[in-house]
Amino acid sequence: MKNYILLCLTVISVFSIDSYSQQSKINSADKKYDDYAYINAIKIYERVAEKGYKSEDMFKKLGNSYYFNSNFEGAAKWYGELFAMTTNLEPEYYHRYSQSLKSTGQIEKANKIMEEFNSKYKEDNRNRLYEENVNYLDKIKENSGRYTIENAGINSKYSDYGTFVHNNKVYFASARDTGNFSQRKHKWTGEHFTNLYQADVDSVKVMKIKNALNTKFHESTPVFTKDNKTVYFTRNNYVTGKKGKDANKTTLIKIYKATLENNKWTNVTPLSIDSDNYSTAHPALSPDEKTLYFASDMPGTSGQSDLYKVAINDNGDFGIPENLGKSINTEGKETFPFVTNENEIYFASDGYPGLGGLDVFVGEIGKDGVINNIQNLGADINSPKDDFAYIIDPVSRKGYFSSNKDGGQGSDDIYKFLETKRLKCIQELNGVITDAETMEILPGTKVTLFNNQMEIKDTVLADASGSYIFPVECGKTYSVRAEKTDYTTREVTVTIEKSTGKTNLSIALDKSTCKVTVGDDLGKCFGIKMIYFDLDKSNIRTEAALDLEKILAVLNDNPTMKLDIRSHTDSRATFKYNEALSDRRAKSTIEWLIKNGVNKNRLTGRGYGETELVNKCADDVPCTEAEHQENRRSEFIITAL
Missing domain, CATH: 2.60.40.10 (Immunoglobulins)
Known part of the structure; x- marks a missing residue:
């Protein structure tokens, strides 16, 4: 796991871990867990648990080990043991336990866990995200199967990550051997510090960049301007040949800028947005190169690290950093931004529902700058491990991403891909x-x-x-x-x-004013096709009365108007029966209008049964229900105005 690049996991010299000095089964399992060797960790933890040993930390790791492998039955079991011990837990355990319960059909219990979470963590943004993405595993599955992926061919047995393509060359960071005489290693990871390397696109020949961009400490994630005159990159707080440290003696990381003069990179300086009290990292330029996006844990950050942007002024100075807001940032970790000319922002996060570790997501940048429609890229790119540093050419749909997923050469590896199907639904x-x-x-x-x-x-x-x-x-x-x-x-x-x-x-x-004359059907003004009666009956139903109220209002507004009310049936009954039924219904309609104040001299009408069919549907002619419906109609023919 690339602890040294994840923003708040900076160079802390007191954390020196010897992976060969584990003293017990628990410590062994912890090491495997921390290395994301989940299956092995499960076996050891379960052996200890079977002997009756109980530990909140162990149950967390057991539950996580199953959860990150999508074995929700096992996850539900061990999270259940955890919650039996205590409910004073971090928010993510409520999420994971609830999702595991839902996945095993225990809906009622899952809802109860989420109710407890809602009452304890009302302000947690992940609560909203979970509610909006309850079936996130289905969505991830739906978003999968869109890539062809292969090893980029530039990896080593060490950590390689964080690509940028410029002038047909791919630039990246690597912890591969930094020299025969002075091999400086990171005390936490035991690996060499990363420097910047380059290779021709589609070539496996890798060259270390031998200029002022590299030092004896960490460099990573470069981004070049289109005119090749400026580069931004991430580096340890490295001042006048020494590491700078904050008040806690922690070396943070900063974004640096260099300019090209006489074909040499020079004027390497930290940006004005940097500080000795917080980290800034992983720069990305907007397509017009007027905005710099980056990750930071500066004051105002929601979680472990947030995504920010800052304006690049015409004179090269920078504006005031702006947090991208809760539409994208969570109480977790957001990092490694990449912005395209299609108003999309790709980033890595562990704050959204995903497959485990860092997943890569994409969001749409609205005209107001708000990020919306954030989606997981799917299980091609993402895995139970850390997946990050995604870049893509919007035209060719080719790109790179980094991951420490199983099957790689080193602790982190670079993969290249072709996106064969767009995620963006248009x-x-x-x-x-x-x-x-x-x-x-x-x-x-x-x-x-x-x-x-x-x-x-x-x-x-x-x-x-x-x-x-x-x-x-x-x-x-x-x-x-x-x-x-x-x-x-x-x-x-x-x-x-x-x-x-x-x-x-x-x-x-429909026209708001209906113009009619003698011979027109007044019912068409209101879309009245039929006055509805109970089956085989002639009493006025409630919905029929509503339509008749419309006819009544017109008659009251036009006191000289007279109507001939006609009722029709389809052919599906005897001729005699249809004639009698339709006649009763026409007379019931007239009686209702008279009862509600219309002079009977203004009304005539009778039933026509099946004598005036409007289509082919006579006796013994096969017809659809819709065709029969055309014949079952009521008409209000104007006879005088």
Whole structure:
């Protein structure tokens, strides 16, 4: 595990660990656990537990070992033992225990654990993330299978990580042998300090950079400007040939800048955003090179490290660092940012639901700078170990990432990949606005898009063809409102597909003023196709009364209007039965209107049974239910005005 690059795990000389001096089975298991050799650790811990030995620390590690291997039954067992001992635990144990219980079908118990968490850690941002990503393992599975991955061919038996591609060369940090006479090693990891190396893309020949960028201490994660005149990189707090230390005698890390003069890197200086009291690391430039993104544990950080950005002024100076906020940062660790010209930010985090250790995620940078739609890249890139330092060319979809997952050559290795399927789901919501009766297109209609919180996302006017288009997020629910003079405003809810494509939502508007004359069906003004009665009966139902209230209101507003009320059936019964039933229903409708104040001289009507079918569905003709429905109708024909 690359402790020396994860921001708050800095060079602390007092932590010197001899991996060959373990004194007991517990210590042996701890070492295997810390090395992420989970399966071996499980065997040793379980042997100790079987003898009746109980330890909060041991149960944590047993539960974690199963959890990080997606063995949720085993994880639930040992987390259960842990919670039986104490509930005074860190938030992540509530999350992991609850997820393990859910995965084994113990939903009620899982909900109880989350209720306890909610009451104890109300302000923890991971609580919100968990609630929004309850089925995160399914989502990770859905996001997998999109890459071809291979060893980059530039790895050693030591730690290699943190790539940047520039001028057809790949730059990276490596802890490989730093010299025959002075082989300085990190007291914590036992490995050589990292320096910067380079290789031609698609070449396995590696060369150490022999210039002022490298020192006898750590350097890593370089990023070059497009004109090749400036480089930013991470280095120990190294001043005038010595390591700088804070008040606790800890050597922190800083971002340095160098400029190219006469083909030599010179003027190596720390940035103004650096400090002797906190770390800054892993710089990344925005596509326009006007903003520097980085990771830090400076004051105001939510967790172990947060992602920040700072403006690069025209004179080369820097503005005030800005925390990217809770839309991306958690109480865990966010680090190794990388920003593309598609307004995407890739980063590593252990604060989001993932597979274990650091996982790589991607988020969308909104116009307001807020990061949204954060997704796990899937199990191709991510593993139960640490996966980080992801970079990608948005055009070729080729890139690199670093990991200490099983099967590598060293403690960290660099992998290259080709993304064969985009994760980003691109959806377009479109439609045509028409007149509900005539189907005439309605250009100029105001169309407004709302999210599921009824917040306005966008507004457009339908074009000359009556069409509108909105870019939308996959899997989200929206409401679309269409408004036009002389028409009744209509709002329709739509859920967007979860895969790239187009979603069509055409909207038909009813006229707000209905112009009628003698011979027209008044019911069409209100979309009344049928007055509903109970089966084989003629009493007025509640929903029928609602439609008749509309007819009543028009008759009251137009005292000289007269109506002929006609009731029709389909052909599925005897001719005589249909005629009698429809006649009773027409008369019941008339009686209801008279009862509610309409003069009987203004109303006529009768039942027509199946004598005026509007389609082919006569006796013994096979028809669908929808076709039969067309014949079952009520009409309110205007006979006088």
